[in-house]
Amino acid sequence: MTPARFTSQTRAALSSSADRSVSVVIPTKNAGVVFGETLAALRRQEPSLEIVVVDSGSSDGTPDLASKHGARVFSIAPKSFNHGETRNLGIRLAKGQFCIMLVQDAVPLGEAWLEELLAPFSDERVVGVTARQVPRPDSDLVARWQCDYRSRFLGEEARVQELGRWEEFEALDFQGRLRLASFDNVFAALRRSFWEQQPFRPVSFAEDLDWGFRAIVAGRRLVYQPAVSVMHSHTRPAAYHMRRSYISGRIVPQILHLPPQQTSARSDREFLGIIGLLCGEARAILSKDGDWRGCQSSLGAAHSVLKSILAAVGSPVGSPSGRLNEARENFYFVLEQLLGPNCTAVPGAEARTVVVKALAEAVGAFTAAYHNWCEARGCVSDGVRRLDAVLSKGV
Numbered sequence: 601m602t603p604a605r606f607t608s609q610t611r612a613a614l615s616s617s618a619d620r621s622v623s624v625v626i627p628t629k630n631a632g633v634v635f636g637e638t639l640a641a642l643r644r645q646e647p648s649l650e651i652v653v654v655d656s657g658s659s660d661g662t663p664d665l666a667s668k669h670g671a672r673v674f675s676i677a678p679k680s681f682n683h684g685e686t687r688n689l690g691i692r693l694a695k696g697q698f699c700i701m702l703v704q705d706a707v708p709l710g711e712a713w714l715e716e717l718l719a720p721f722s723d724e725r726v727v728g729v730t731a732r733q734v735p736r737p738d739s740d741l742v743a744r745w746q747c748d749y750r751s752r753f754l755g756e757e758a759r760v761q762e763l764g765r766w767e768e769f770e771a772l773d774f775q776g777r778l779r780l781a782s783f784d785n786v787f788a789a790l791r792r793s794f795w796e797q798q799p800f801r802p803v804s805f806a807e808d809l810d811w812g813f814r815a816i817v818a819g820r821r822l823v824y825q826p827a828v829s830v831m832h833s834h835t836r837p838a839a840y841h842m843r844r845s846y847i848s849g850r851i852v853p854q855i856l857h858l859p860p861q862q863t864s865a866r867s868d869r870e871f872l873g874i875i876g877l878l879c880g881e882a883r884a885i886l887s888k889d890g891d892w893r894g895c896q897s898s899l900g901a902a903h904s905v906l907k908s909i910l911a912a913v914g915s916p917v918g919s920p921s922g923r924l925n926e927a928r929e930n931f932y933f934v935l936e937q938l939l940g941p942n943c944t945a946v947p948g949a950e951a952r953t954v955v956v957k958a959l960a961e962a963v964g965a966f967t968a969a970y971h972n973w974c975e976a977r978g979c980v981s982d983g984v985r986r987l988d989a990v991l992s993k994g995v
Contacts, residue, residue, distance in 0.1 A: 622718065623650040623696030626671075627686045629678070631662045631704035639669035641708045649714075654690045656681040662704075684800035684807035687785065691799075697792045701785040701808075706832035708787065709734070713828045717789050720823040725762075727794040727815050731787040732826040735833035741950055742841070742957045743833040745938055754782060754824050761812075761822040769817075770857075777856040783812030783822055787830035794820060805851045805995060813855055842960035846991040849968025860972035864925035868981050871970050875963055878927050882959040885935075890951025892935045927966035934958035967991065 624642055628635065642649055651671035655663050657678035666673050674693055676686065691699050698718060702708075710716075713731070720726045732754070735747040753775070761780050763769055769777060785808040798814050800807045812822055836844075853860070865871035885892045938954050939946055946954065971988060974980045 621650070621696045622646075622698045622700065622714070623652055623691075623694035624700040624702055625652050625654070625687060625690035625694055626666075626702050626704055627681070627683075627690065628653055628655045628658060628662050628666070628704045629681070630658045630660045631665070632660065634705045634707070635662060635665060636669075637707045638702065638704060639666065639671065642702075643669060645708065645711075645714050650695055652690050652694045654686050654693070656686065682802050683785075683805070684810075685802045687807070688799045691792065691795060698789055699792055699795070700789045701787070702830075703786050703832065705834075706733075706787050706830045709829045709831055713830075716825060716828045720758075720760075720825060721789070721791060723821065725819075725821045726760075726823055727791040727820040728783050728812060729789045729823045729825050729828075730782065730784045731828035731830050732824075733784075733786060733832050734829050736831055738835070739833040740835040741938055741946065741954055743835050747833050749937070751826070754779065754826070756826060758826060759824045761816060761824065763816040763819070766817070774853070774856065774858060777858070778809075778852070781809055781813040781816055781822075781856065782824065783808045783815070786832050787828075794818075803851065803855075804992065805847045806855060809852065810855045838956045838960040840994065841957050842964040843991050843993070844995050845961045845964030846968045847995050849965045850971060850988075850992075853972065860976040861969065863966070863969045863973050864927075865966075865970050868983055871967075874925050874927055874966070878931060878959065878962065881928070882931070882955055885955050886952050889948030890939060890946070890955050892932070892939060892955065893941075925966075926969060927962045930965055931958050931962035934961060964991065 626638070631638075639651070642651060651666070651669065653663070653666040653671045653673045654676060655666070655673060656676050663673045663675065672693070674689070676689070680686075687701060698721060700717065708731075717729055717731060720729050732751055733747050734751075735744040739747075761782065763780065769780070772780065788808070790811075794815065798811065798818065800811050803810055815822055863871075865874055935955065935958055938958070939951055967987060971980065971984055974984055
């Protein structure tokens with residue numbers, strides 16, 4: 601089903617009625633110069649648009665910049681920030697019956713994004729609408745690929761997400777469930793009347809996906825509206841990629857009601873062995889300026905030999921079937937996507953950066969899967985708990 605376009609008559613109805621007002625809610629902290637672009641884009645679209653900023657301890661003048669653009673600014677203690685609860689506070693402080701959720705470094709694009717973003721709400725069953733993200737021109741290769749991959753995953757056409765029966769949801773795999781429940785607070789709009797029944801929960805990550813899941817389970821509709829786009833991407837260090845991959849792997853399967861799956865590692869010793877082998881492979885690839893295809897076959901053979909040696913001395917590595925473990929699968933998937941034969945030539949320095957960040961993503965995801973499996977069996981070791989404490993911070 602394709603949502604109807606937002607007509608001038610619909611816009612007039614939204615603007616003229618007190619119960620059809622629109623607000624923008626933005627949590628901030630040291631937003632930087634990009635925030636000025638965000639605020640300017642909002643004002644160009646609708647000069648009278650209510651903007652509510654909830655700032656958690658900025659020291660770079662962010663609150664003053666917001667005030668200069670006519671925003672209502674509210675301050676909270678930095679320690680009280682929570683992705684879900686801080687947004688709930690912003691919505692409570694706002695007046696709009698439709699609330700646009702935005703982050704401080706996302707810049708809405710185009711001349712009619714407000715119309716297009718609100719258009720699907722002409723269907724009373726629609727409670728949330730999400731936009732497409734495009735990367736910033738100064739983003740690195742990994743950040744650009746992540747944006748493009750998300751767009752391909754969600755599709756090029758406007759799409760209504762709704763659930764008929766719970767059994768239909770249970771029949772879906774991970775990607776099917778994720779696509780059905782997708783909702784993204786980077787740039788989205790929600791219907792306040794439903795939010796009042798189902799506010800964001802104080803989860804540590806993916807509060808938007810959690811809300812989207814509860815919306816479709818409640819029999820409501822979500823809409824992905826790629827006609828609306830926002831410029832948003834991050835060039836992050838590898839350590840951040842690992843932490844984000846880890847926390848996503850810990851929380852997202854829980855939101856989507858996916859039981860933990862057995863990993864290739866069945867003990868901390870096997871887990872560390874798999875990570876160690878993968879780091880060794882990444883190091884060999886880095887020594888060749890990221891030319892992973894030239895040494896993949898020899899690395900695979902070396903992996904098999906080392907696996908056999910470790911198994912012989914009582915340190916088995918890998919699954920009983922001997923298949924490529926999940927960490928290596930994820931690692932080489934990213935390399936194939938970014939450094940494969942269909943990609944343009946990547947300079948050595950940038951290729952090495954891709955290898956390091958692909959390794960970080962793979963290690964984070966594999967660590968999360970191993971933790972989830974241990975947790976389900978009630979055998980989380982002190983070492984894994986310490987890893988969790990380190991990797992759960994800073995996202």
